[in-house]
Amino acid sequence: MPFKHNQCSYCGSGMRISKLTCGECGLSHGGDFHTPRLYRLDAEDQRFIESFVLASGSLKRMAELLKVSYPTVRGRLDTLIGKLENEKQQDEKRKLKILEDIETGRIPAKQGMRMIDAI
DSSP states (O other), rough: OOOTTBBBBOOOOOOEEEEOTTTOOOOOOEEEEEOHHHHSSOHHHHHHHHHHHHOOOOOHHHHHHSSSSSHHHHHHHHHHHHHHHHHHHHHHHHHHHHHHHHHTTTOHHHHHHHHHHHH
């Protein structure tokens, strides 16, 4: 299995960001930080999205850059859209779980709302 920057190299599970450190002064913050949907995509998909944006969203230009057919690029984009829609659905499930935890008293409302805002 090829290494993915956002997956554990040992077991393949998704990695979480748990520490942020300032490169200048070294100050760090620990916790369980939210990762944006685009980060959760593999590096190849992220590069595709970057190229797509730099090509001004032109599938024709992307086909030229990648030296593949227009339908190939369209298919790749449709696959990426599906992945992002899936990630969005997972985020919605996380929000519902947090709301449930607030309702049952497992977490305080203020903390839960901060967690939802971070998603």
